[in-house]
Amino acid sequence: MTHQAPSRVVLIRPHFFSPNPATATDNAFQAPASGDPAVLARAARDEVTALARALAEVGVEATVFDDFTTTTPDSVFPNNWFSTHSDGSVVLYPMYAPNRRAERRSDVLARLTDEFRVRRVIDYSVAEREEKFLEGTGAMVLDHDARVAYACRSRRLSPEVFRDFCRERGYQPVLFDAADHRGVPVYHTNVLMSVGTELAIVGSGMIRDDRQRAEVLGRLREAGKTLVEITEQQVGRFAGNCIELTGGGLTGVQAQRAGSGAQHLAMSSTAHAAFSEEQLARIAEHASVLAVPVPTIERAGGSVRCMIAGNHLDRRGAAGAHLSRRAPAAMSDSESLAPLSGTILMRS
Template sequence: MSTFRSIQAPAAVVMVRPHRFTPNPETTADNAFQSDAAKDQARAIADTAHDEVTQAVDRLQAAGVRVHLFEDTGERDTPDSVFLNNWFSTHSGGHVAIYPMYPRNRRRERRSDIIEMLKAEYRVRDVIDYSGLENDGLFLEGTGAMVLDHMARVAYTARSNRADPVLLERFSTHFNFEPIVFDTADTAGRPIYHTNVLMCVATEFALLGTRTLTDPRRAQEVIERLQESGHEVIDLSQEQIANFAGNAIELSGRDGRILALSQRACDSLTARQKARIERSARLLPLAVPTLEMAGGSVRCMIAGIHLSPRDTTAQPGEDA
């Protein structure tokens, strides 16, 4: 297994620990991965979700990943706040993007304290805020809507009401990405709401639910583009996609790269798929079954930091 770190696999992340987690009633219409929760179980569900995040953070830190953990006590009615990767992303060169969200109650998840932490701890040159475009009906839900290849500068995007093509072009111009858009469908024929449930791009491999792409020719073009950029494509079945096997993220740990994914996702992989992944990154399964009730999994819970840390040893007046 390679220990080489890459810009694709950040060594630091941001996470949010929810205190009043519940599946979001505003996202059930287009999120087929979501489950209903009984109202009389709300407190137990919230407590279990809180514990799942705590345990996930502990395991990531034990692996050598730096985790900036923020609390969401729930006063703002933000049931999906744990899935923070949808409202902001960070990029090499000191760039940060803030995104417009499709569900109205998810717009309350954006937090100035997270952006201020990034400015204080890392070198941030600019923050491009697209959130005002919500008033124009334009949405692009961050690294849920886009799966970014930071090395080859490609933004893979499944067409949906969470990813407006005009805004995708604008993002791609600002951040120097090539947009590659495709149509998808689940087993019931519905478009898949976020790209990151069917696709994960790591340093040396990519997980892809090729059969979720409705146009076989376009699917082949996506495969070839991944291969051109040096990725071994590992095909995921529809059943594995339903078990969140595509919702993974590669990170840099103390002893090399790791692939963080849910226990459910890991259990759905075949022995051959696991062996292919572990030639490049160690599998780190995290148990988050309660959080997965909301239709997202480990990738959605983690916002990677692709920024350079500030030199905290610099003296006042010196350039940090």
């Protein structure tokens, strides 16, 4: 595992998936709910299972939690409400849509604490009381190696909370504006760009301001990233919604570069089909593409990157396969995190 590319991830398998009406107003990638709800939910559930299996086949460990809650249609996107970090921190984030706040689950945190070395839980979710938001690694794209946090302005990100996060976590903030040709802001940074160990994919043309675009591209180049610039049309097909992971199964130059594991760029089949042959060849110099079909889930406005919460924590005991079928335990604003080990930092 590299700092940037975890070898473990967390997935949520929803049993009542649906495009979320509460997020439709600012998510231009989202499609209206249609068809038989039961068929839609079953298809989404199967897509998460298929993603977990595909990850396992390349040596990426996925901990899968089932969600039987009927009021959390977007729970398949856990990277918005928590992130983990190699120093043992787990960070909780304030969510824009009220019905998404119920996605926070104490059993997920308890499982992480039981099996991994969690030193502290840092809770920014109290910012919701002031209508301020920072939707995790959806709203931000983090370069852990260079300690740079990229973020585009939207309803899902409040600059004050973003800057607090960067200051307290030791990241340099790069805040910019991005919009489509109609002027609609990009709702989450992680649909616009992806930053890996050596590779960065970015929809640079959607950063309309020349100075802001130059700063983003300049920071990526300073960090030594190979750039793959994608068009607005490719962004619309989720080509920017990728995540680099560390697994196994490659040989030769790529395996040598990856050290103890091989680098895989996880994306959807939709995203893979959007790249040109030249772009795919450039990507292949740094990572093997792992493309998985998730067309049902993409109707909710997110793709494979949105589905994956990277697990950067060190394990307490032996490795193994993990599957949680426990009913979700949602966290209320007033719930105490005291049963969890480590330091609990409530943001005020």
